[in-house]
Amino acid sequence: MKNRDANQSSVFMSRLKAILGAPVAKVYLMMLLLYVASGLLEPNYFSYGHIMQLLVMASFLGILAMGQTLVILTGGIDLSVSYALNLGAVIMTQMTIEQGSLAAVVTVIIVGLLIGTLNGLGITYLNIHPLVMTLAMSSILKSVTYVYTGGTPKGTAPDWLRTIATESFLGVKIAIWVWLALSVFVIVLLTKTTIGRKIYAIGNNNTVSLLSGIKNNRVLVLVYALSGLFAVLSGLMITGFSGLSYLGMGDIYLLPSIAAVVIGGTSILGGRGGYTGTIAGAVIIYVLMTILTILDLKDAGRQIIYGLVILFVLILYGNGKKLRA
Amino acid sequence: MRRLESLRGKRMAVKRKKTTIFIRRNRDTLIAYGIMLVVLVLFAANQNDFFTRYGPQSIFNQMITLAIAALAQTLVVLTSGIDLSVGAMIGLTNSIAATIMDPMAQFAGGKLAGVLLTMVIVLATGALAGFLNGLIIVFFRLQPIIVTLATASVFTGIALYIRPTPGGKVPYEYTQFFAGRLFGYIPSSAVVLAFFIFAVWIPLRRSRLGQSIYAIGGGEYSAFVTGIDVNRTKLWVYTLSGLFSACAGLLLTAQTASGDPLGSELFTLNSIAAVVLGGTALTGGKGGYVGSVAGAVILSLVLGLLIFWGVPSFYQNGVQGIILILALSVGVLQKLWKKRKAITD
Numbered sequence: 133m134k135n136r137d138a139n140q141s142s143v144f145m146s147r148l149k150a151i152l153g154a155p156v157a158k159v160y161l162m163m164l165l166l167y168v169a170s171g172l173l174e175p176n177y178f179s180y181g182h183i184m185q186l187l188v189m190a191s192f193l194g195i196l197a198m199g200q201t202l203v204i205l206t207g208g209i210d211l212s213v214s215y216a217l218n219l220g221a222v223i224m225t226q227m228t229i230e231q232g233s234l235a236a237v238v239t240v241i242i243v244g245l246l247i248g249t250l251n252g253l254g255i256t257y258l259n260i261h262p263l264v265m266t267l268a269m270s271s272i273l274k275s276v277t278y279v280y281t282g283g284t285p286k287g288t289a290p291d292w293l294r295t296i297a298t299e300s301f302l303g304v305k306i307a308i309w310v311w312l313a314l315s316v317f318v319i320v321l322l323t324k325t326t327i328g329r330k331i332y333a334i335g336n337n338n339t340v341s342l343l344s345g346i347k348n349n350r351v352l353v354l355v356y357a358l359s360g361l362f363a364v365l366s367g368l369m370i371t372g373f374s375g376l377s378y379l380g381m382g383d384i385y386l387l388p389s390i391a392a393v394v395i396g397g398t399s400i401l402g403g404r405g406g407y408t409g410t411i412a413g414a415v416i417i418y419v420l421m422t423i424l425t426i427l428d429l430k431d432a433g434r435q436i437i438y439g440l441v442i443l444f445v446l447i448l449y450g451n452g453k454k455l456r457a
Numbered sequence: 458m459r460r461l462e463s464l465r466g467k468r469m470a471v472k473r474k475k476t477t478i479f480i481r482r483n484r485d486t487l488i489a490y491g492i493m494l495v496v497l498v499l500f501a502a503n504q505n506d507f508f509t510r511y512g513p514q515s516i517f518n519q520m521i522t523l524a525i526a527a528l529a530q531t532l533v534v535l536t537s538g539i540d541l542s543v544g545a546m547i548g549l550t551n552s553i554a555a556t557i558m559d560p561m562a563q564f565a566g567g568k569l570a571g572v573l574l575t576m577v578i579v580l581a582t583g584a585l586a587g588f589l590n591g592l593i594i595v596f597f598r599l600q601p602i603i604v605t606l607a608t609a610s611v612f613t614g615i616a617l618y619i620r621p622t623p624g625g626k627v628p629y630e631y632t633q634f635f636a637g638r639l640f641g642y643i644p645s646s647a648v649v650l651a652f653f654i655f656a657v658w659i660p661l662r663r664s665r666l667g668q669s670i671y672a673i674g675g676g677e678y679s680a681f682v683t684g685i686d687v688n689r690t691k692l693w694v695y696t697l698s699g700l701f702s703a704c705a706g707l708l709l710t711a712q713t714a715s716g717d718p719l720g721s722e723l724f725t726l727n728s729i730a731a732v733v734l735g736g737t738a739l740t741g742g743k744g745g746y747v748g749s750v751a752g753a754v755i756l757s758l759v760l761g762l763l764i765f766w767g768v769p770s771f772y773q774n775g776v777q778g779i780i781l782i783l784a785l786s787v788g789v790l791q792k793l794w795k796k797r798k799a800i801t802d
């Protein structure tokens with residue numbers, strides 16, 4: 133009897149050690165430390181209400197970074213997410229006026245998938261580098277958004293969307309439930325499905341993966357399509373939260389989406405990492421922003437500290453290999 | 458029986474072969490120059506005073522800042538890296554230049570001395586910023602894309618600290634010298650461009666540093682085992698990127714006669730687009746600055762064209778994006794067309 137108990141507890145201990153020792157644990161630790169730091173600066177932050185608020189705001193970045201994580205895992209990058217977000221938001225608010233919110237949501241989802249698919253096709257079949265393709269797409273989307281709105285976005289978010297973004301369910305904000313559900317989806321996709329393994333394979337070495345029989349092109353198009361989808365979903369959430377859409381609303385999310393992924397432990401070259409870390413990365417970025425706001429730094433200081441923190445985190449992870457003959 | 462060729466015939470055959478090789482190797486760059494010629498013709502057709510003295514000046518002025526930024530980016534991309542802080546460095550140097558040029562005149566006792574001193578300080582700042590980039594990338598063995606992303610933030614922050622709002626004072630003579638004409642006829646920007654192509658790029662390309670840069674782009678490990686000092690080369694590349702970004706910043710100061718810490722963000726992505734358009738692959742080792750110049754001209758002039766044609770500003774971004782995609786597809790479509798021909802023949 134005693135031995136059995138001892139075995140069970142040692143299995144538990146070894147599992148616990150595995151979880152705590154995982155690279156992702158470092159990121160979560162940093163996230164907690166930063167949160168505590170923010171609380172020390174502003175004691176009001178040590179409240180359940182604030183944590184809820186924090187997680188809701190971080191969820192917008194978190195959902196956007198889902199697609200970015202997938203794309204970066206394949207060794208690419210998606211610079212069009214900020215305007216995909218914007219376009220999704222304006223379509224939502226403007227279409228609701230005339231065609232109703234259901235038609236609007238369906239359109240937004242289709243548009244998001246379409247944007248991503250076009251990105252993927254340009255990257256795979258036209259052989260355009262992801263950086264350049266998504267950059268060009270970003271310019272195109274910016275124009276489309278401006279033309280569609282005629283310069284001023286109209287309309288407001290429908291009530292049901294505002295409820296999702298602002299109300300609570302069972303004590304936790306619905307937005308956080310949404311983020312949680314989507315996170316589970318993405319993490320399961322990456323870790324338990326074949327597609328997930330293919331994504332990692334392409335990121336590790338896309339020549340080898342192609343020779344192994346993986347249809348790189350299809351997987352890549354899917355990954356970019358998902359990135360477009362998550363971008364518009366994020367746009368919907370933000371619109372629901374603020375009630376409106378406006379031009380340029382995605383700009384402040386673009387670089388942080390990349391930073392969140394990298395801080396979360398995913399290698400920018402692809403093949404390593406995952407969304408679990410990105411979640412913590414998104415929260416870290418948001419907490420960092422709140423700390424900078426508390427310290428009442430002017431724009432100059434904020435930029436400098438933002439950049440320095442990212443560098444600091446990168447250096448901490450330092451996984452470069454020394455060149456040896 | 459093989460036909461005996463005369464000596465002259467043989468020479469011509471060798472020349473033909475050399476031409477073929479040249480075209481094949483530089484195919485993407487030649488495509489870029491082809492597109493550039495088309496854009497130039499369209500530009501000339503639309504600007505009424507193109508063939509007067511002002512035509513060339515406006516072209517060169519419009520593209521010179523991007524052209525120099527593209528030089529900075531070309532060097533980095535050739536080593537298969539990327540520098541996302543180019544725009545921020547231009548903004549930083551632009552802000553510093555516009556802020557200190559006037560005080561420096563008083564400090565150094567004369568406008569010319571002040572301007573020269575400012576230029577030295579600005580160039581040193583740029584080189585230092587680039588050196589920091591290189592230092593972090595080389596010593597901590599981190600990926601350039603994310604390091605330069607972070608340092609871009611830092612540089613912009615410093616620029617905002619030095620120059621919280623756009624402005625600053627720039628002596629009229631300075632703007633005239635760099636944005637005007639020399640000897641009353643030749644646009645200064647053209648001279649600057651010629652300088653950077655012939656006195657900077659070509660010697661650099663033939664130097665050992667240049668060879669090392671191409672070697673690293675072709676394969677870092679291979680370059681390393683060949684005995685090339687990869688670390689030192691990379692440090693040089695990023696430092697030079699900073700130095701050239703500072704040059705672009707000085708030129709921007711001459712053109713806008715003010716400093717704007719946030720106004721240079723577009724240069725980063727446009728410099729990458731110019732480099733890629735010009736035939737240099739982002740994977741490195743192939744291409745060169747000659748192509749990037751064509752890329753810079755294309756990007757700068759297309760915007761001017763759109764303005765001529767009265768395309769509403771709403772559409773301008775999108776059209777630029779589409780043109781970028783189309784220009785890059787030309788190479789791919791050409792390959793597909795060749796394949797088709799081979800199959801159906």
